[in-house]
Amino acid sequence: MTASAAAGVQMVAARPCISASPGILTARVSRTDCMLSTTATFPKISCSWPLRFKRNDVVVRAISEECGPQGLPIDLRGKRAFIAGVADDNGYGWAIAKALAAAGAEILVGTWVPALNIFETSLRRGKFDESRKLPDGSLMDIVKVYPLDAVYDSPDDVPEDVKSNKRYAGASNWTVKEVVESVRNDFGSIDILVHSLANGPEVTKPLLETSRRGYLAAISASSYSYVSLLQHFLPIMNPGGASISLTYIASERAIPGYGGGMSSAKAALESDTRLGEKAKSELTPYQQALLGAELLRQLDLLRR
Numbered sequence: 431m432t433a434s435a436a437a438g439v440q441m442v443a444a445r446p447c448i449s450a451s452p453g454i455l456t457a458r459v460s461r462t463d464c465m466l467s468t469t470a471t472f473p474k475i476s477c478s479w480p481l482r483f484k485r486n487d488v489v490v491r492a493i494s495e496e497c498g499p500q501g502l503p504i505d506l507r508g509k510r511a512f513i514a515g516v517a518d519d520n521g522y523g524w525a526i527a528k529a530l531a532a533a534g535a536e537i538l539v540g541t542w543v544p545a546l547n548i549f550e551t552s553l554r555r556g557k558f559d560e561s562r563k564l565p566d567g568s569l570m571d572i573v574k575v576y577p578l579d580a581v582y583d584s585p586d587d588v589p590e591d592v593k594s595n596k597r598y599a600g601a602s603n604w605t606v607k608e609v610v611e612s613v614r615n616d617f618g619s620i621d622i623l624v625h626s627l628a629n630g631p632e633v634t635k636p637l638l639e640t641s642r643r644g645y646l647a648a649i650s651a652s653s654y655s656y657v658s659l660l661q662h663f664l665p666i667m668n669p670g671g672a673s674i675s676l677t678y679i680a681s682e683r684a685i686p687g688y689g690g691g692m693s694s695a696k697a698a699l700e701s702d703t704r705l706g707e708k709a710k711s712e713l714t715p716y717q718q719a720l721l722g723a724e725l726l727r728q729l730d731l732l733r734r
């Protein structure tokens with residue numbers, strides 16, 4: 431992160447725009463120059479803006495500076511979002527959750543099991559209250575926190591050492607399939623799926639020092655997790671629903687320090703997210719109707 435970004439957020443006035451068009455939210459973030467380029471397209475509305483960012487507040491700051499205290503001028507009331515990958519108030523998942531909440535959406539989050547206790551405790555004790563503040567002064571309400579480990583699709587996939595790991599003790603129904611079943615039982619459906627999670631155990635290792643195990647772990651946690659979430663959520667996604675994933679510029683440029691297969695994982699994630707569009711045409715008409723408009727359009731404002 432550059433010094434200017436670390437020091438705070440300054441909206442770069444270049445070309446913020448809000449326009450109406452169907453589609454979906456995509457984000458591309460460059461760690462090196464601290465620019466975030468985002469196209470956020472919810473049903474009928476699209477927003478794009480480039481800005482300098484402070485990680486925990488980027489989207490909401492963009493909204494409040496661009497759109498005023500009322501937040502993003504779209505109405506997501508009656509829409510329900512599931513954000514996978516929120517375990518504190520410092521990540522993109524949190525910021526996206528705030529942006530969606532500011533637009534009126536109901537917020538559900540999926541929190542990695544080992545981080546669940548501390549996140550729920552902090553939430554309960556009000557540690558996040560300051561950062562829960564929305565542009566209109568109200569506090570973001572997280573309606574439900576689901577324990578999630580997106581590396582596992584169903585209970586049969588969970589190895590014994592994980593089952594008996596004390597960091598997983600006390601939590602249940604946290605595989606992707608079980609989480610989606612719980613969401614269906616609790617709420618019936620969702621409208622927006624946000625994939626904001628990644629994990630690469632060997633991220634600090636250059637590619638040629640990366641083990642097969644580390645590489646595959648990065649792909650599993652950072653790419654296939656999106657495929658799995660989409661597979662399972664699609665049947666309970668309302669018509670016009672939207673899905674997003676967050677990528678990184680290392681998917682297409684060599685970025686030193688982003689190793690361990692993580693750059694490949696991001697390339698795969700982009701491809702898989704794009705392929706959601708194709709997958710849509712291979713779905714049954716009913717599923718197509720559920721999926722709604724295109725799944726992803728990559729927008730690389732950094733290249734402009």
Ligand SMILES: NC(=O)c1ccc[n+]([C@@H]2O[C@H](COP(=O)([O-])OP(=O)(O)OC[C@H]3O[C@@H](n4cnc5c(N)ncnc54)[C@H](O)[C@@H]3O)[C@@H](O)[C@H]2O)c1
Pocket residue numbers: 458459460461485514515516517518520521522523541542543545578579580581625626627628629651676677678679
């Ligand atoms: N931070 C950056 O500079 C940057 C740049 C480009 C893209 N991104 C992407 O943004 C997304 C969010 O990352 P972030 O920067 O907010 O970091 P973060 O650490 O706040 O978010 C990642 C989340 O993933 C969760 N997670 C890890 N493994 C998981 C699993 N198996 N199951 C469920 N949850 C799991 C973690 O608990 C964490 O909450 C990621 O896809 C990341 O690659 C981040």
